[in-house]
Amino acid sequence: MKNAIWALVAFVPFAACKKGSTPPTQSETITVSNVLKSQPLVESGTFQGTGSPALIMPGQSVTIKFSAAKGEAISFATMYGWSNDLFFAPANPGIAVYDSLGNPIQGDVSSQIKLWDNGTRLEQAPGPNVQHPGVAESKTISEVSGTDAQGNSYIPASQLVKATLTYNGNSYFTLTLENISGGTANETPLSPGVWAVSYIVGGSLLSPAPLYAAGQPTANGLTSIAEMGDNGPLSTYITGITGIFTPLSPILVVVYDGTDNPIYKTGALDPGHGLTPLAQKGNADTLAAYLKTLPGVRSVYVLPAPQTTVLLPVIGSTAGSTVSQQLNVLPGDRLAIATMYGFSNDWFFATTGNGVDATVKGDISSSIGLFDDGSAIEQFPGAGITQFNLAGTPLAESQPIAPVPNPNMFTTLPVVTDIIKVTLQ
Template sequence: MNNNMFKILAMVPAFLSLAACHKDDDSMMVQQSTITIENVLNSRPLVESGTFKGAGMPPVIFPGQSVSFSFYAAKKQRLTFATMYGWSNDLFFAPANPGIALYQEDGTPVTGDVSDNIRLWDNGTRVNQAPGAAVMHPGTAEATPRNIKEVNGMDDYGNNYLQASKLMKLSLSYDGNSKFTVTIMNNSGGTANETPFSPGVWAISYIAGDNLLFPEPLFTAGKPSANGLTNIAEAGDNTVLSNFLSMNTGIFTPLSPVLVVVYNGKDNPLFREGEKDRGEGLKELAQKGNADVLAAMLKTKAGVKEVYVLKEPTSTVLLPMINGMAGGKVSRQLSVMKGDRIAIATMYGFSNDWFFATSGNGLDATAKGDLSSSIGLYDNGTAVDQYPGAGITQFNLTGTPLQESKPVQAVPNPNMFTTLPSIIKVSLQ
């Protein structure tokens, strides 16, 4: 073996050692990554809407008959509905906007007879004949359609009417857990204004703060009829207005300030599905959107490297898309290394204790792209669930959560209340 060969062999251990050091250096290299969380919900302003009709054929509600339907509602939300005064040209029954109050100021549900909320309205699209079975439909169209106007005893053509509450009895019962049942009774029989009621529509608006998102979903007094109300008022056809309401009914929720944790370990530091809340602050996040308690606790945990609470600059919370405007978004640049993981959590704002979070052992901190498929919706198990966005005990709807103690579980979709669309997007770049 010549001297050159000895020199080459002597260099091999050093080369291998350098290669090993280079591999270790790669694993210890700090990388910059930006996490972005967005509320991508294409929100709707109505919590619920629906239709009602008589049980026979035709499906009208005759004198002496009644119809009932159920719905969920939170404090300050209102019930509204519309049904045709059948033996008229274009009159309809409906509450005055924004609808019927469902709770007292102290949160006690309103129950019993609420008939004094009912009004009789002129749709303004047909010339009014004397009301009764002899009315010809559709009748004569107004030369110029008039604005919707309440009928108080006498219409613009000299026809007389009893108060709406003398023709329709409206009753509310409370079924518990924010659920109501309303019964519409036709008690016009034997009066001077005997009439059937047509199939109708009903709606409940979301409320944000003290404001209903859609306070006048069926009509606006003093303005022309729109969106299919004329079809009800003239012909008792609720199809068009029902379709309009359906398009405006769905999910609305903000997301709370987002907790982001960079850690190095085998276990998600926030929670484990199937275990009860650890009492470390996740309950405060899931029930009230307060991430600060959990953030402070996480900073004391072994393996946790960085903890952030990301707040949207203008509104703090991440609002959904509203009328086509982009939803809220937060971002944060992170310094990560190979082996690091990322966990996030944010409250489904209009719930009792639901939260979005990374499933399993979080995200690979060095991954790139859209990682939304790794985010799940979980029930913290510390508060009794109610219809999302319509619960009397939901904290963000001025309620006080009803406490329970169950393991953290994934929220199924569809769930017992509704079906949820895409709400949250999480990406790493």
Template sequence: MKKSILKSFMALSIVTLLASCDKEDMPQAQSKTITVENVLDSKPLVESGTFKGNGTPPVILPGQSVSFSFYAAKGQRLTFATMYGWSNDLFFAPENPGIQLYNDDGSPVTGDVSAQIKLWDNGTRVNQVPGASVMHPDTAETTPKNIKEVNGTDDFGHNYLPASQLMHVSLSYGGNSGFTVTIKNISGGTTNETPFSPGVWAISYIAGGNLLLPEPVYSAGKPTANGLTNIAEMGDITMLSAYLTGHTGIFTPLSPVLVVVYSGSENPFYKTGEKDRGEGLKELAQKGNAAVLAAALKSKAGVKNVYVLQDPANTVLLPQVNGASGGRVSQQLSLQEGDKIAIATMYGFSNDWFFATTGNDISSDQKGDVSATISLFDDGTAVNQYPGAGVTQANLAGTPLEENKPIQMVPNPNPFNTLPEIKDMIKVTLQ
């Protein structure tokens, strides 16, 4: 009896010991939360600049012309301003929101667009008879008036030809969303002969079908602002140019974020130097659609969990706008020792760029700000255009032009512009 009890006790002890050892040897899962934020301090203008004549002073005399180039997507507009030189405070500018650059069928507008240019009164000076004898800046308005179109005559009864008979504006298209505009002074020999001053120009981003800054230079029916008076009265572009430059930069949303927990030595969905694997990264990089890649990854060896994180308010993660916080998503993860985390999200206003973890991705034992693991890549599946101004960018209602190149890191500067540092666009933390 004693022997039987002893044998049973020993057997139970061995089982208990083995179970205890197995439990101690098993990797212990830990809970951490990954957070991805769009921390870009966005700007509403995709491009802006200045133009001037070649002489001294750099005015554009009758018979002379000036050209400059820019990029634009469908729905974006070109605006500019230049002084009617022989006036007290008049300026030429397209009627807001600016010159239409694409036809309704998506084809670029080319040729004469002079009919879209108007003559405007800045409302800050009493108008003299226009001509070479005008005194600058002369008498100020007792009470400044709102900006008003000069349509035939001004408030003082002085006559003016239509702007299109004084200024000829034409567009040419160079392909890949690139335009060149030429402004020619054709006022010579008319009753309103005048030089044009140096000028400023701008292109606004468009998001959700709306221009982010639809009236960057002036607003009809409102007081002049931001240095426009200096152009209208003196042809001085310094202040308004600085204002536009300060509002020019980068704007991009981030697509819903793909988060992958896996065990293994290599990122499960891409490798630099290799071409897109056809598993869904193309759809993420071109259109921000992570669903196809997420579905493919769920059946891959070593992949433990796959998540697609959407901003609850906007689906995409919008950047910071006027000081308001950008989009942010979080996900609680169950991690074991040796696990890794890979993420990917589209640079929304591109043809096929995506942010992704690099190197060994994010290790499960890391903690805090892990943004240093993120880089920006070109998927190599679509022809690149100016970020935020590409007519074939899917998120700007375009159809990407296909190409077939290896995945590479996006250089900075890139062929179009200079981007902020990665850490100033996307922040990733693991807590």
């Protein structure tokens, strides 16, 4: 994870201090931590038919709209209704939605759908006369290819469920699932189902098997889908692991004696002094060099995390990254920071207003806001093809710097203090 998360040159802390006679300074230590309790799935949801019960009958279809970055995939699961415990799903990690060049894939992707045995019930001959729940067994999940373990025959899953991808632009896709089993030897309704998209971090998916794992026992509520067509338990599980994952770029810290925050101004266009590279790519070098030249700026630091450079969030039981820097400040000095919301197009965290009193002690996290630099077209955070830290190239726009709404058009974010913690001691 540490080698490919952030395509940046190495950062080295540096300070620019003004010369001249000054009153005695006091020592402060600023500590910044990524405290986000990250989740592995960027998006997830459910689908079902329109009737009651909400089955997807032969000839009917459902659609799933989602966003994805290069390397991410969509997985789903739905019951082969006229079976004891069979379900349809693509092979892990799911249906790829971009080719190796980053071009969106469109058209028929049915060949990626497989039929799976949940391993919890002996199979009867498939059809409307299957008796539920059937005889229990205890096996691992396995693919059904031609026949099941009891010798019942099945035509390929791609001849029972048709999957079609449509690219809607700006990293959005529509996956259409159509029940085409009517008139075949394996005619069946499809149950309500679930779907999921995993984050990709450093070239690896955080959850490469989000719904099931071949060769492993069923888990997390999948049995309810495979045996009963009930997507509730698995939906509850995946909802609980869907949310936000983002690193923070090396932290820019500035101590100044002026009356205006020198990093940014809301309501104004990015002036081109280096905030755009920070907000789009996490590179604070240009802005730090500019801040050194401003009257009233006493010191500037860029603080990378040890080993990883970026500040990683909490991942499972692994604590998030932390950086610290000793500061020498004067009475009346102000302090401000800035860091990129890594899995975005141009969002950045920064101290609001005219910074904070640099001589205060304690937790100053409540002074941090999340802002849109207005320099790049927005996409779903963590699932955008033009996001720099997901191997993309930002697409330019020109809008005033503004706070990021929450909820926003893509998702609901945790409160800022649950993502970044800043203390002065």
